[in-house]
Structure formats: structure tokens, C-alpha cells
Amino acid sequence: MARVEIGDKLVPKAGFDGPDRLMAGVESGKALNASNSDSSSEGGFRLKKELGLLDGVAIIVGVIVGAGIFVSPKGVLLYSGSIGQSIIVWILCGLLSMVGALCYAELGTMIPKSGGDYAYIGVAFGPLPAFLYLWxxxxxxxxxxxAITALTFAQYLLQPFRPSCEAPVESVQLLAAVITCVLTAINCYNVKWVTRVTDVFTGTKILALLVIVAAGAWYLLSGNTELWADPMQGSLKSPGFIALAFYNGLFSYSGWNYLNFVTEExxxxxxxxxxxxxxxxxVVTIIYVVTNVAYFSVLSTEEILASEAVAITFGKKMLGFMAWIMPLFVACSTFGSLNGGIFASSRLFFVGARNGHLPAAISLINVNCLTPIPSLIFLCILSLVLLFINDVYVLINYISYVEALFTLMSISGLLWLRYKQPKTERPIRVNLILPVIFLITCSFLVISSCLQSPVEVAVGTAIILTGIPVYYTTIHRPIGWLTRMSQSINLWCSKFFLCMPNQEKEN
Incomplete structure (x- = not known):
């Protein structure tokens, strides 16, 4: 039985892995060519290291700055109660995200594997918690x-063509499906193309925000300061409301850990x-704060809370006949975010399959493009299914708590590994106070969400717990027919997609 080591624990892999990797390697080996020889090793193929510093910055900024800052800054304002407290929340959310990102930098350099939270939770706490995150x-x-990012892209791309009414749901879903497939194809073909798309559209969304900031600054410097007369009026001081304001702010900053998903590249x-x-x-924190200052300088609290898309309302008021560019900018922003999200998240499933927690076919690498094509196609199929669920947005209410819980677990893992493995090399070692601050803040948010949204928390917890029987029937004590089916799928994928197994050694 094949086994993989996660931390100091050996995990059986027979449930989704086994000798089929060797069979796939033999079948796919015929397609090898000399141009790929530098990417292979004695154990098989590896993902190519193609991402430089600028690409890393573009991925983080590109994923974080999505539709949120254009569409719904009103969530922070709603639970803050005042524009002054909203600005404070935006700044603190940026600082907290920076603290979390630095903690993840220590984890990412100590455990230089792709997969992000999945890899860190596995090393710190073992295979079952890691699998539950993956599940x-x-x-x-x-x-x-x-799916939500793709739907948002389609809605705002179609809006200039139907300014007086909403586009048909079927048109939005079809366009979202097409763009998901196009970006998946780009990700399958070449990592360099992915980074170029990310760089271009990151620049586009920064340009869009600069337009908003410039218009807001011009309006404010023209003497229109009445909205800032009493910025703290109406502030909500209840811990529950503060927690919800932070949840909405941190949701707009989500994605700061995506570069950790692709560490190996x-x-x-x-x-x-x-x-x-x-x-x-x-950079992201400054952009968010000055953009919100621009919004609050031009639009009243009532106008922001009544708006479905704040940037669109802002554009109609400030840009006149050029207001049509705002929906286009939102579409470009979501396009870049979707591209970065597909790239990074596909590596999560790739690493999970490599560790035996998903069918081994998902860990195969194409011998020509050196990309995890089966993982990308698998992710594309899942996203397409959700595109055609009418109430997909309802799922947002359940995932915020789950994300916060597993982030809390990752940071707890950092502290646990400091205690358990004090002599392990850490190229980056943050001050102990940073993970402690982040841990306390995440704990406050998780506990507050339990009090404020018990139904959502119960559903999120139930989703997590359903992974336990799946783990024990497919990983811990695998069912025979599932193993045989996994081997057959693995062999078929290796032939059809011209792939070889990834045999990266797990430490």
C-alpha cells in the first residue's frame, strides 16, 4: 500500500492512489520529448517555477481586488453605522490581513509546498483535519x-448593452460558463499566459480605482465637504455589529493567502x-481606503446603502456620458480575479490528490504544458455546475464562518509547530505577538458569528462534518471498488490528456 508522510504521520493512500500511478507513467512516458527533460526527475514531472516577484504581487492584488470594492462596500458601512468608523474598519482589516499574510509567509517558507492551508493543517494536525479543509x-x-465571480463578470459586461433592465438569467449564466471555460483553457495551456492575463487585468482594475479616486478628490477639493462634517455620527458600538463589519471588510480582502497555494511554482x-x-x-489597503474616501465624499450614506453597485452609482453621478466605463471596469476586475482564482485553487486540489486525498488522476501533469490539466478541468466542471444553481449567492452566508475557522486552525498550527518543532528551519520567523493577535481576532469573529448567525454556523459545521465518513470510507479504510475505479480513471486521464504522475517527494 502506498503511503505519504504528512508531518510525522503516515497516511494510507490506497483509497484513491496506488500502482496506477506507475501504469500512468508507463503509458504517458511514450510522449516525452527532450524539451521537457529539464522538468522531469527520477520520480516524475514537477510543476515549473515560472512565477517571479512581480507575478506574485499581481496574483495577490489581482485576486484580492475583485468585484467587492466596486460593488458592495456598503456592507462595512451598514454594520459600522458611520463613514468614520467604516474607514477605521477598512484600515484595521488591511492591517489584520497583513498580519495574517506575514504569518502565512512563515508557514509558506517553513513548509514550501503548494496547497496553502491544506498543507499547513496537514503538517500541524494530521491528515483528517487537512482532508476536512480540502473537502x-x-x-x-x-x-x-x-461561480459568483464569473456571474458578476457576466452581469456587468452585459449591463451597458441593457442599461434600462437586467440581462436575462440564461444569458448571464451562459456568458459566465463561456468565460470560465476560456480561462480554464488558458490555465491549461501555459502558466506564462496566466501571469500575463493577471498582470494586464490587475493594471486595468488599478486604473479603474484611480479614476474613482481622482473624481472623488476633484469633487472633495472643489469644496464639497459637507458629508465629512461629522464622520462618526451614527457609529454602532455593539461587539456583534463590529464583528459583522469586520467580516464584510475581511471578505473584500480575501485572497491574501492565494500565493501560498502555488509556492512550488x-x-x-x-x-x-x-x-x-x-x-x-x-498597496491593497491604501487603494481600498482612498477609494472608500472617494465614495463617501460623493455619495451620502443613504445613497450607498440603497445602491446595488456603489461604483456604478458613483459613475452615474460623476462621469456623465462616460459612466458606461464603470460596468466595463467591474467586468475587467472580476475577469482578472477569476483567472487568478482558477490558477491558485486548482493547485489546492492537485496537491490534495498528490497526497492521496482525492483521485490520483487530479495530480497528473501534462507532459507538454507542465500544467495540472485534470485538476483544472475538474475545478471547471464543479464551477459550471454551481453556475446553474439559481440561489448560488445564498452559499456566501455559509462559507464566511468556515473560512474563518480554517484560517484560525492554520494560525494555531503555526503556534503548535513553534512548540512541537522548535528546531525546524524557518527562513522567516515573525514576532510571536503577530500570530497571537491574529488568533485572538479570528477567535472573536468565529465566536461572534456563532451568536449572530447560528443557522449559518450550524449549516457550515454540518458541511465540515460530512467529510468525516467520506474520509474513513475512501482514505482510511478504502472501499475496493472505489480504488479500482480510481485506477481506471487515472489510466484513462493519463492517456487522454497526455499526462504523467507528479512524484514530488513529501517531507
């Missing part, structure tokens, strides 16, 4: 996020991972 990510977190990760974080997070 929730597979079932809800990743495909839901990608980052050039010189010990230097470039922390550098990319230290450059991108202050």
Missing part, C-alpha cells in the same frame, strides 16, 4: 467563489513570497 474547499469554498520562494506579501498588502 469543504472542494464542495463549497472554491467552486462557489469562482514561485521562483526563490524564501525571498519572493514575503516580498510579494509586503508589497501587495499595503
Amino acid at each position: 469543504v474547499a472542494l464542495l463549497v469554498l472554491v467552486p462557489t467563489g469562482n 514561485l521562483k526563490d520562494p524564501f525571498r519572493n513570497l514575503p516580498r510579494a506579501i509586503c508589497i501587495s498588502m499595503p
